[in-house]
Amino acid sequence: MALPPPPWWVELLLVLQLLLLLPPPAVAESDDEACLSNLRRGLMDPNGSLRNWTSSNFAAPCNGFTSYLQGVTCNNGRVYKLSLTGLALGGAISPFVANCTNLQTLDLSSNQLEGPIPPELSDLLNLAVLNLSSNHLIGSIPPQLALCAYLNVIDLHANLLSGTIPDQLGLLARLSTFDVSYNRLSGAIPVLLANRSGLAAGLPRFNATSFFGNRDLYGHPLPPMRPRGLSVLAIIGIGLGSGLLSLVLSFTAVCIWLRVTEQAAMTPCEEGKISHLMPDY
Ligand SMILES: *[C@@H]1O[C@H](CO)[C@@H](O)[C@H](O)[C@H]1NC(C)=O
Ligand SMILES: *[C@@H]1O[C@H](CO)[C@@H](O)[C@H](O)[C@H]1NC(C)=O
Numbered sequence: 200m201a202l203p204p205p206p207w208w209v210e211l212l213l214v215l216q217l218l219l220l221l222p223p224p225a226v227a228e229s230d231d232e233a234c235l236s237n238l239r240r241g242l243m244d245p246n247g248s249l250r251n252w253t254s255s256n257f258a259a260p261c262n263g264f265t266s267y268l269q270g271v272t273c274n275n276g277r278v279y280k281l282s283l284t285g286l287a288l289g290g291a292i293s294p295f296v297a298n299c300t301n302l303q304t305l306d307l308s309s310n311q312l313e314g315p316i317p318p319e320l321s322d323l324l325n326l327a328v329l330n331l332s333s334n335h336l337i338g339s340i341p342p343q344l345a346l347c348a349y350l351n352v353i354d355l356h357a358n359l360l361s362g363t364i365p366d367q368l369g370l371l372a373r374l375s376t377f378d379v380s381y382n383r384l385s386g387a388i389p390v391l392l393a394n395r396s397g398l399a400a401g402l403p404r405f406n407a408t409s410f411f412g413n414r415d416l417y418g419h420p421l422p423p424m425r426p427r428g429l430s431v432l433a434i435i436g437i438g439l440g441s442g443l444l445s446l447v448l449s450f451t452a453v454c455i456w457l458r459v460t461e462q463a464a465m466t467p468c469e470e471g472k473i474s475h476l477m478p479d480y
């Protein structure tokens with residue numbers, strides 16, 4: 200006969216069941232409207248790609264599975280995919296995007312977006328794909344992204360992100376694509392992103408391509424931290440540079456000296472002599 204499970208375990212199970220039985224929050228329907236209208240307000244759209252993003256469409260963004268809003272895909276009347284890629288959009292990502300609580304894909308890649316990645320994205324508990332690559336985003340990568348437990352894809356390559364890569368992101372068990380290459384990130388690469396844990400501990404997880412192009416990022420799979428101070432190349436460069444400079448300076452000095460002595464020695468008669476020396480044809 201099996202032992203009865205400990206009481207705390209039963210309690211936990213009950214709480215979980217209770218949570219599953221709770222009705223969805225009453226505000227759910229109007230969240231998408233707040234999400235889309237605030238997102239639009241924060242964006243600049245020089246090419247008019249968001250012409251259909253009008254307030255009447257925000258009020259009813261979904262008609263079952265379809266939407267009149269460019270880049271919006273719906274599922275059961277809720278926005279579940281936002282894909283505005285390569286539309287020359289400027290401005291910043293509104294934190295209100297987190298009000299689209301059913302969002303599974305947020306792809307705003309290949310635009311001119313500025314400003315930070317809103318940490319509020321952690322409210323998007325169904326988020327599986329986050330692609331904000333090829334923009335001008337600044338600030339650090341919010342560690343709160345680790346709360347989006349279903350994240351499969353984090354693509355932030357080619358931005359201006361700085362700071363360290365949060366260790367917490369290594370805990371995202373479903374993460375299969377991670378790209379933070381070509382930013383301004385620094386510090387050590389989190390071990391849990393470089394190597395697998397658990398049964399496959401020590402096997403590589405994401406290779407160097409995920410991390411290239413960040414001058415101050417170091418550690419496996421990139422080379423270890425470079426020694427502080429001048430690199431060998433810089434020293435050679437400075438040596439060659441100063442050598443060349445002194446050569447140019449002394450050459451100039453000799454030229455000036457020659458000119459001065461030449462002018463001092465130059466007389467009309469000597470000029471005549473010189474012309475005599477020229478061969479006649
Ligand atoms: C924009 O809305 C109009 C109707 O309001 C629709 O016919 C058109 O297909 C929409 N465009 C896009 C790109 O969804
Ligand atoms: C936006 O418009 C400019 C100028 O009209 C054009 O050169 C550019 O290709 C357009 N970009 C997109 C993404 O439509």
Ligand SMILES: *[C@@H]1O[C@H](CO)[C@@H](O)[C@H](O)[C@H]1NC(C)=O
Pocket residue numbers: 284285308309330332333352354376
């Ligand atoms: C992110 O979007 C870019 C294009 O905008 C695309 O090339 C890239 O493959 C996407 N990333 C992933 C992981 O799908």
Ligand SMILES: *[C@@H]1O[C@H](CO)[C@@H](O)[C@H](O)[C@H]1NC(C)=O
Pocket residue numbers: 390393394400401402403419
């Ligand atoms: C990660 O893996 C590399 C080889 O793939 C290995 O050299 C390194 O020691 C590992 N690091 C950890 C902390 O397991």
Ligand SMILES: *[C@@H]1O[C@H](CO)[C@@H](O)[C@H](O)[C@H]1NC(C)=O
Pocket residue numbers: 406407408
């Ligand atoms: C890194 O891994 C990807 C697949 O995940 C592969 O396409 C790429 O060639 C690898 N790059 C290096 C430098 O090993």
Ligand SMILES: CC(=O)N[C@H]1CO[C@H](CO)[C@@H](O)[C@@H]1O
Pocket residue numbers: 226230233294295296297298319
């Ligand atoms: C109803 C709801 O979730 N509202 C949130 C929308 O987003 C803003 C900014 O993140 C939050 O402050 C609201 O609570």
